[in-house]
Amino acid sequence: MTADARAAEAVTSHGTTPAMLAVEGLVVGYSGAPVIDGMQLRLPPGQVVALLGANGAGKTTLLRTVSGLVAPRSGRVRLDGEDVTQTTVEDRARRGLAQVPEGHSIVTELTVDENLHLGGLWRLPGTKARRAAVDEMYQTFEPLARRRASLGHQLSGGERQMLALARALIARPRVLLLDEPSLGLAPRVVAQLFAILRDAAERTGLTVLLAEQNVTSALSIADRGVVVSLGAIVADAPAEKIAADPALRHAYLGF
C-alpha cells in the first residue's frame, strides 16, 4: 500500500477494513471524572498514527490502557480483531503489542546486549534467533553496537531512547505504542529515530501509535493525525491536513 492510499484510508478508517488495533467505547479514569470518555479509534494494519494533544489530554492514559497497565472502566481493546481487554500486560506483549513507555524506559542494571535479548525473549524462540536479531539491530542502531557491554545507566538519554526503540522493534511486534520518544533529544537524534520508525513500519507492516508533543516531527512521519482534548478525539485526519490546519494547531496544539 502506498502512503497516499494509507492516508486516504485513514479518513475512512471507520470503514470495513479490519483494524490491527481498535478501542471501542473506551472509558478510563483514575479517581474522579473519566480521563478518557467513550473513545473510538481504529488503526488499520501498517498505519502510522500521531496521537497529539496538550499536556493532560489523556495520551499516556490511552496508551497505558491499550497495553493493559491501566484497566478501563468500560469499553474494549482489540488487537487484530481479538478482544484483549481482560488479558494481562504480559499476554498482550506476547501477542505482539509492544510499548515504549514514557521516559528512557530501559533496564538500567542490565547491559545494552541484555536489554536487547530481553526484547526478543518471548517473540523469538531460541538463543540463535535472538542473537541474529540483536546483531541486526546493531546495524540499524550503530551507536548501540559500540556500547553493547555498557550498563543501561551508563548511556546518554539519546542512547537510552534508541535502546528502548530497538528493544521494542526486535520483538517484531504487530503494534507499537510510543509515548513521547522525542522527549529531551537533540533534533538530529529525533530525526534519526523517526526515520528508523517509518522505515520499520514500511518494511514490516508495523502499526504505530505515536504520542508526541513534537507535533511537526511526528506528523512528518505519520500517515494520520489524531488530536485528543479532555479525553475525546477532536480531530482525525491525514497527517498533512492536520499539519496544514492553523486553527486546529492553535486551538489544541498550542502553536
Add this chain to the structure above:
Amino acid sequence: MDRLAFLLATGLARGLVIALFALSLVIIWRAARIVNFAQAAMATVAVYVAYAVVTWTGSYWLALVAAVVTGMLVGFAVERWLIRRVPRDNPLPGMIVAIGLVMILHSVIGILFGPRHVPMRAPFSREPLYVGDVAVLSPYDLFVLLLALGIVVALAVLFNRTTLGLQLRAAATAPEVSRLLGIRVPRMVTIGWMLSSAVAAVAVLLLIPTELGLNAHSADILFVHAFTVAVLGGLDSPVGAIVGGVAVGVLITLVTGFLGAGMAPIAVLALLTLVLLVRPGGIFAVKEARAA
C-alpha cells in the same frame, strides 16, 4: 603462625556459610524489596524436615535434597499465601507479617519437637587434617567450603547465563518494563523467594553440626551475622554478600581464637558501625538510582 593458618581456614568455611545466608537475603531483597526477617525460621523448618529424613533413612545426602526441596516449598508458600496479600506501598506491613511468621514457626517447632537441641552429625569428620604437623582444616570444613562455593557458582551461572536469570534480574529492577516485554513478574518474584529460601536452608543445614544442635533458635545468630553482612555489602550486591560473609566469618573466628568468644559480637558490631559511618549505603552499593 600455625594457629593463624588454622583459624583462617576455619574462618573461611564459617564465613562461606554466613555468605550463603547473606546471599539468600540479597536474592529476596532484589526480587521483592523485602528484608525477610523470617528467613532463619523458614530455613530452620526446612532443616527440621532434613533432620527427619536423616533419622528416618540414615542418608545425609537425602537430607540435603530434602532441605533444598522443603526450602523451595516454604519459600513458595510464604510468598504466595502470605507476602503477596500484604500491602506493598510501604515496607512496614511486610516486616510485621514476617515477624509474626517467625513467632508462628517457632511455636510450631516448639510444639512438635520441644525446646531441646537435637544433635545432627556431620557427614564428615570434624577433626582437623594435618599438613606436616600443622592443623589446617577438618574434612567437614572442606566439604562446607566446596559446597558453598559450588552453590555460589551455580547461582552466578543461573543469574548471568540463563534466560531465567535474565528475567529474574529484569523483573527485580524494572517490573513495569519487564511486564511490557512479556515477563510474568509475579512468577519471577515467587521463583526468587524459592531460590532464596532453599539457599538459606542449605546454609542452616551446614551450620548445625558446628553448633549445639538443631533447635528453633539455632539460626538466629546466623541471621544476625548475615543481616549485618548484607547491610555491609549493600543489600543489592551478591558480590558484597560473599565478600562480606567471608570477612565477617574470618573476623569472628580470629577474634574468638585470639581474644575469646565474648569479644566476637563486639567485633562484628564495631565493623558494622565503622562501615556504615564510611559508606552508609554499604560497601558495594550501586550508586545509580534505579528506574521504575
